[in-house]
Amino acid sequence: MPPSLIQNESVLAIEIGAAVTRAVLFDVVEGQYRFVASGKAPSTAETPFRNIGIGVRAAIGVLQEITGSRLLGQDNNLIAPSQADGSGVDSVVAIISAGPVVRTVIAGLLPDVSAQSAHRLAQSTYARVVETLDLSDHRKPDQQLDAVLRSRPDLVILTGGTNHGASRSMLKILEAVGLACYMIPLEKRPMVLYAGNEQLAVDVQELLGAHAGMLKIARNLRPSLDREDLGPASAELASLVVNLRQRQLKGLDELNMWTGGNILPASYAQGRMIRFLSRQYESTRGLLSVNIGASATSVAAGFGDEVILRTYPQFGLGESLAGLLQHTDLEGIMRWLPLDIAPNTLREYLYQNSLCPGTLPATSDDHAIAQAIARQAMYLAVRAARRDFPGRGQTSKDLMPSLDLIIAGGGAVSDGLSLGQGLLMLLDAIQPVGILPMLMDQNNLLPLLGVAAVRNTYLPVQVIDSGAFIGLGTVVSVVAAAKYGEPVLRVKMTYRDGTDARVDVKFGGLEILPLPSGQSARLSLQPLQRADAGLGPGRSGSVTVTGGALGVVIDARGRPLHLPSDSVRRRELIKKWHYTVGG
Amino acid sequence: MLAPVLHILPLTTIVRERTLPVAGKVNVNVNQKVNPTDVVAEANYAREHVLLDVARTFGVSTKVADAMIKVKQGDRLTQGAVVAENGSFLSRSIKAPRAGRVMVAGGGQVLMEVGDARLELRAGLPGTVQRVIPERGAVIRTVGALIQGAWGNGRIDNGLMTSLIEKEDDILTSAQLDVSLRGSIILGGHVRDPETLKAAAEMPVRGLILSSLHYSLLQPAMQMRYPILVLDGFGVIPMNSTAFKLLTSNDKREVTVNAEFPDRYSGGRPEAIIPLPVSGEPDEPEDYVPFAVGQQARMRRSPHAGRIVTITRLPAGLSELPSGLRAPAAEVRLANGDTALVPLVNLEVVG
Numbered sequence: 001m002p003p004s005l006i007q008n009e010s011v012l013a014i015e016i017g018a019a020v021t022r023a024v025l026f027d028v029v030e031g032q033y034r035f036v037a038s039g040k041a042p043s044t045a046e047t048p049f050r051n052i053g054i055g056v057r058a059a060i061g062v063l064q065e066i067t068g069s070r071l072l073g074q075d076n077n078l079i080a081p082s083q084a085d086g087s088g089v090d091s092v093v094a095i096i097s098a099g100p101v102v103r104t105v106i107a108g109l110l111p112d113v114s115a116q117s118a119h120r121l122a123q124s125t126y127a128r129v130v131e132t133l134d135l136s137d138h139r140k141p142d143q144q145l146d147a148v149l150r151s152r153p154d155l156v157i158l159t160g161g162t163n164h165g166a167s168r169s170m171l172k173i174l175e176a177v178g179l180a181c182y183m184i185p186l187e188k189r190p191m192v193l194y195a196g197n198e199q200l201a202v203d204v205q206e207l208l209g210a211h212a213g214m215l216k217i218a219r220n221l222r223p224s225l226d227r228e229d230l231g232p233a234s235a236e237l238a239s240l241v242v243n244l245r246q247r248q249l250k251g252l253d254e255l256n257m258w259t260g261g262n263i264l265p266a267s268y269a270q271g272r273m274i275r276f277l278s279r280q281y282e283s284t285r286g287l288l289s290v291n292i293g294a295s296a297t298s299v300a301a302g303f304g305d306e307v308i309l310r311t312y313p314q315f316g317l318g319e320s321l322a323g324l325l326q327h328t329d330l331e332g333i334m335r336w337l338p339l340d341i342a343p344n345t346l347r348e349y350l351y352q353n354s355l356c357p358g359t360l361p362a363t364s365d366d367h368a369i370a371q372a373i374a375r376q377a378m379y380l381a382v383r384a385a386r387r388d389f390p391g392r393g394q395t396s397k398d399l400m401p402s403l404d405l406i407i408a409g410g411g412a413v414s415d416g417l418s419l420g421q422g423l424l425m426l427l428d429a430i431q432p433v434g435i436l437p438m439l440m441d442q443n444n445l446l447p448l449l450g451v452a453a454v455r456n457t458y459l460p461v462q463v464i465d466s467g468a469f470i471g472l473g474t475v476v477s478v479v480a481a482a483k484y485g486e487p488v489l490r491v492k493m494t495y496r497d498g499t500d501a502r503v504d505v506k507f508g509g510l511e512i513l514p515l516p517s518g519q520s521a522r523l524s525l526q527p528l529q530r531a532d533a534g535l536g537p538g539r540s541g542s543v544t545v546t547g548g549a550l551g552v553v554i555d556a557r558g559r560p561l562h563l564p565s566d567s568v569r570r571r572e573l574i575k576k577w578h579y580t581v582g583g
Numbered sequence: 584m585l586a587p588v589l590h591i592l593p594l595t596t597i598v599r600e601r602t603l604p605v606a607g608k609v610n611v612n613v614n615q616k617v618n619p620t621d622v623v624a625e626a627n628y629a630r631e632h633v634l635l636d637v638a639r640t641f642g643v644s645t646k647v648a649d650a651m652i653k654v655k656q657g658d659r660l661t662q663g664a665v666v667a668e669n670g671s672f673l674s675r676s677i678k679a680p681r682a683g684r685v686m687v688a689g690g691g692q693v694l695m696e697v698g699d700a701r702l703e704l705r706a707g708l709p710g711t712v713q714r715v716i717p718e719r720g721a722v723i724r725t726v727g728a729l730i731q732g733a734w735g736n737g738r739i740d741n742g743l744m745t746s747l748i749e750k751e752d753d754i755l756t757s758a759q760l761d762v763s764l765r766g767s768i769i770l771g772g773h774v775r776d777p778e779t780l781k782a783a784a785e786m787p788v789r790g791l792i793l794s795s796l797h798y799s800l801l802q803p804a805m806q807m808r809y810p811i812l813v814l815d816g817f818g819v820i821p822m823n824s825t826a827f828k829l830l831t832s833n834d835k836r837e838v839t840v841n842a843e844f845p846d847r848y849s850g851g852r853p854e855a856i857i858p859l860p861v862s863g864e865p866d867e868p869e870d871y872v873p874f875a876v877g878q879q880a881r882m883r884r885s886p887h888a889g890r891i892v893t894i895t896r897l898p899a900g901l902s903e904l905p906s907g908l909r910a911p912a913a914e915v916r917l918a919n920g921d922t923a924l925v926p927l928v929n930l931e932v933v934g
Contacts, residue, residue: 041584042928046847048587048870058584100848142634142694149632179687179694183632185605248848319847322801344798348818349885351798355733355816355845356883360908360926366885367906416908 009090010082011459012071013448014056014255015266016096017043018295018318019358020411021055023063024448025071025089026459033462038443039063042358045098045249052098053251078258092258093451097266097295099245101313102127105153105190107173109160111136114196114222117230118159120388121195121221124234124309125241125265126296127155133173134160141176148180153190154244156181156212157237158204161197162224170197174207181211189213191240195221195233214243234309238268262454267291267298269450271309276453276460278302283404286389289446290430292378292410294318294357299385301403310385315377317370317412318357321350328376335563336372336428338574339365349373360415367416371425374412378429399479399559402434402534407469409441419549420581423472427553431561433477434534435523437546439469471517473548478556480531482507488556489533490526493545495519503554507531508573510580511554515547523552531556550581584911586874586932589881590731590854591825596867597729597856598713599841602720603704611721613714617706619741619839624704624720629684629696635677637667638691645691652693658685666693707739708839709858726864728833728857730814730826734796735842735853738810742789744857746770746834752821755793757782764788768838768855770830773819777803784809790840792830792855794822795889810842812853815889823881824891824918825933833857872932874913880930882915891933892917892925 008028015022021043025036039062044055060071060078070087073079079088104127108115115134122129131151133144148156156177161170181189192212194204198220208215218236222228242263246252256263264272274289281287286303297315301308314320314327324333330343349369353359361367382400389401406426413422422440432438445468449460480488489505493513501513515521523545530538533554545552557577564570607626611617638648651667654660660679668676683697710725745767747759755771757778768790769783775797783791790810798817814826822830836857843851872878878894892915902912902924910926917923 044585047850047852049585050848050850054585140634141636142632145632145634145694175690179634183686347798351801351817352820352888353884356929359884359929360904360910361906362884362908362923362925362929363886363905364907367908416904416906418907 009456011452011456012060012078012089012092013452014059014092014094015444015448016045016052016056016094016098016252016255017266017293018045018098018316019043019293021052021059022444023056023059024443024445025063025067026452026463032466033459034466035443035445035463035468037063037066039066043098051251052249053254056251056255080258091260091455093262093448093455094255094259095264095266095269095447095451096242096245096252097126097293099126099248099295102154102241102244103130103152104128104155104157105131105133105148105151107133107156107158107160107177108196109135109166109169109173113225114159114161117221117228118157118195120228121230121233121237122157123311124230124271125237125267125311126313127311128313133176135169141172144176145180145183148177149183152188155240156190156192158192158194159196159221161200161220162222163198163220165197167197167200170200171203174200174204178207178211181208191244192216193218193233193237193240195219195236213247214240216240234268234271238265241265262451264451264454266447267296267300267309267311269447270298271300271307271450272453273446273450273460274300274302275305275307276450277464278304278307280461281404286401286403287405287407288403288430289407289409290378290382290426291408291444291447292317292374292381292412294411297377297381297410299381301385301389303390306390308385308388310381310388312381312384315381317374317377319354321357321373322354324350324373324377327380333372333376335570336375336574337368338571338578339368340567340571341369370412371417371421375425375429378412378425382430399433400431403432403436405437405439406430406432407439407441407446409444409446414440414442414444418582419470419472420583421578423550423553424577424581427475427555428561431477431559432475433479433532433559435474435476435543435545437474437548438472440472441469443468445469471546471548473515473550473553474545475553475555476523476525476533477559478505478507478527478531478533478554479559480507480527480529480556482529482531484508487528488531489528489554491554492524493552494522494524496521505554505556507556507558509554509556510577511556512550512580513552513554515545515551517547517549519547520544521547521552584874584927585871586878586880586927586930587871588869589931589933590729590868591823591829591933592729592868593829594726594859594861594865595729596724596726596864597708597710598722598724598867599708600716600720600722601704601707602716603702605702606718607702609715609717609719609721611712611715613712615712616710617712617723618709619706621706622703623706623712623723626702627699628702630698630700631696632686633680633683633695633697635666635693635695636691637677637693640677641667641669641675643669648691649689652688654685654693655688656685659683660685660695705739707841708856725856725858726861727859728829729868730829730855732812732814732853732855733816733845734813735844736804736807736811737842737844738790738808739839739841739843740768740789740810741837741839742766742768744768744770744792744830744834744836744838746831748772748794748822748827748831751794751824751827755779760786760788762786768792768840770834772822773797774800775819780804780807780811783807790842792840795820810840812840812842812855818888820889823889825879825881830855868934872934874927874930874932879933880913880915881933882925882929883931884929887917887923890917892923892930894930895922
């Protein structure tokens with residue numbers, strides 16, 4: 001449908017998370033789309049409810065209370081389209097991150113080429129790779145078959161062969177996968193995505209069409225040896241994951257009808273939005289979005305037309321918590337704690353809370369532990385994703401590349417934290433370098449806008465321009481080789497009224513210069529000891545910065561951030577930083 | 584807001600579906616009485632597969648190879664049975680390397696399943712077959728006490744329950760386990776060392792029902808061949824008072840422990856069932872109910888994880904919690920009379 005025909009329609013966007021279901025209303029106010037309100041309720045995908053519809057209706061119920069408009073009819077069904085009395089909505093879109101981890105088998109040819117690309121593709125969604133078949137695999141075909149059957153896959157990603165390239169080896173792999181699918185009971189057969197040599201599409205359809213749970217054929221993700229193109233395959237993968245969720249989660253079929261098929265996996269929608277923003281705002285250095293939730297931590301980074309999307313179920317704050325220590329040591333989490341707790345207490349916390357992932361910290365100590373875990377999970381996710389970031393703007397392999405903007409969302413950063421605490425968590429976990437603004441997506445709108453854009457391309461632009469995200473402020477991160485307490489930067493901020501504020505920043509310090517949202521100022525930076533404050537090592541200069549809830553934040557705690565090994569001293573510092581950002 | 588219900592009930596109707604993971608044969612009929620150890624369904628499944636590539640072995644096309652294949656789908660073959668012959672002057676043949684069944688024959692290949700394993704699905708609880716699920720299993724109905732837990736090691740068994748717990752915060756040690764307990768289901772408190780699990784295995788016991796388990800025992804517990812039902816979670820958590828009272832008052836009764844591994848999406852939840860003789864059938868319990876003042880609830884998270892509380896007030900809208908979070912919450916009264924404000928999502932109603 002052309003955009004002109006669907007303008008001025010109200011849009012209900014629904015998010016089905018592992019812990020929380022959210023209903024968000026976008027509507028036209030004074031000729032522009034605006035975020036109107038958000039209602040949330042506990043998700044009901046899991047036992048004992050096992051029907052996402054219960055949580056969806058509860059979230060819409062809360063939204064109705066907030067807005068005063070009726071969205072559900074007497075029969076508890078959605079009123080659509082909107083009625084003359086103001087009730088109902090015109091369209092519905094949805095994203096989903098709830099659901100068990102997607103057990104994935106990868107079958108490719110060259111382990112360092114197509115199979116590696118397929119691994120990266122799998123990382124774009126809520127997948128865990130449970131088996132890999134490729135040419136380096138010297139098992140007999142029947143052993144490979146048994147390995148696939150034992151792995152009980154939900155999804156098979158088949159890749160390999162450049163276009164017009166290898167076909168014989170690929171056909172062998174296709175036969176093995178086809179045989180495995182045939183052996184699996186009908187109701188459990190995996191979804192299959194083929195994204196290999198395009199010349200074999202007909203053979204793929206013939207060999208797998210009747211045996212896969214569902215088969216999608218995408219463009220080759222490795223059309224030539226030196227080129228990787230994950231875009232088309234990730235779109236087909238997103239569609240397969242939604243189909244898989246429809247099989248796994250009761251109530252999703254109904255939501256699919258409400259949305260007219262406009263449901264996307266949440267992390268895919270996040271990636272779409274980052275691509276869109278990257279183009280819309282002509283980002284030169286890159287945009288980064290981090291979302292940390294119960295099901296996964298997802299990282300989407302846009303560098304021009306290239307989007308890197310990584311979804312890490314292992315770093316989710318729900319049932320994955322018990323497995324977090326397979327990816328980090330206990331000290332990795334303890335280092336963020338302002339509390340003195342026994343290591344065993346933390347271990348017990350991880351195991352116990354993995355049993356009840358939707359619960360919330362009720363006390364401040366419990367909340368402090370939850371925040372420390374969230375920091376480490378986000379740190380691990382960003383660090384893992386960073387390996388695939390292009391090298392431009394990167395001053396060292398250990399550092400983040402210089403970016404234009406960071407947007408963060410998800411319950412761990414937006415619920416119950418002051419904006420200052422939220423910003424501090426992002427600085428600790430992401431450790432950005434250079435000068436950049438940071439935004440908080442308090443209502444988790446970014447992925448919802450990503451799916452809304454499928455229906456209405458005006459909506460995301462207008463909603464973002466209306467200030468739906470909270471500007472935390474502009475962050476200046478200092479990279480320096482200095483001792484704690486040595487001066488590394490002289491800062492002068494000249495406000496528009498001509499007044500100025502000055503501060504000498506010492507290494508290890510965190511300083512805040514007030515600058516309200518919507519205002520800009522001129523920031524002069526004079527690094528000492530060849531420190532790099534975003535203008536190059538030892539280079540001075542002036543930049544225009546925008547304000548935010550915190551203003552301008554100078555983070556001279558070092559990159560990478562080294563925390564004192566002495567735990568007493570470390571906890572004192574953490575408390576001091578918390579105090580600096582407003583407690 | 585709807586509350587999940589944790590079933591700890593002295594008398595209720597329990598309906599459970601027991602199904603095979605693969606298609607098989609169902610051995611029971613509707614209205615048939617079953618014991619926990621009765622095999623209600625069984626299946627043979629292949630541990631392994633053998634792929635015989637006839638075309639490649641004989642160096643012929645798949646079409647030619649298909650004509651050489653002497654077996655068809657479903658055939659049961661003994662070891663050494665001829666699978667394909669090339670029929671040439673110096674005739675060569677491909678023989679079954681092991682006994683098994685032909686799964687696929689065609690495309691120049693023969694796929695056999697070998698190493699048959701038998702899968703027996705036991706009733707798991709005493710009761711009456713309410714419904715037969717063709718080729719998969721049955722729905723069984725019984726009446727008795729039901730106690731659901733937080734975690735299980737995936738095993739199932741039944742036996743006479745012997746209580747070794749006197750207080751809710753007791754610790755079960757290997758020193759308490761002697762030969763007189765062989766074949767029993769042991770009701771204990773917290774287990775903190777692997778020796779206790781090993782001693783129970785050596786007995787052997789038919790199962791453990793525990794208040795809580797030290798986190799380091801998660802993997803050892805998974806390896807035990809007897810069921811371990813953990814009622815309240817990991818860490819030193821006392822047994823919730825409702826389960827404590829109900830279980831200790833049923834000492835020396837026959838109990839079925841289905842220590843199913845919890846799966847939040849498939850609905851699997853570990854539980855103990857104590858069948859009781861009654862004249863009438865009580866109602867089946869609800870799995871979720873709206874929160875209400877006066878309900879007994881179990882705290883799912885610290886502080887007071889595992890404690891049973893009474894909901895005394897349900898403030899409207901969002902409440903600010905001591906953590907700083909704002910969420911729908913309930914004011915609850917603990918057994919010692921203290922009150923606390925807790926998020927509703929941290930509570931499960933007991934009933």
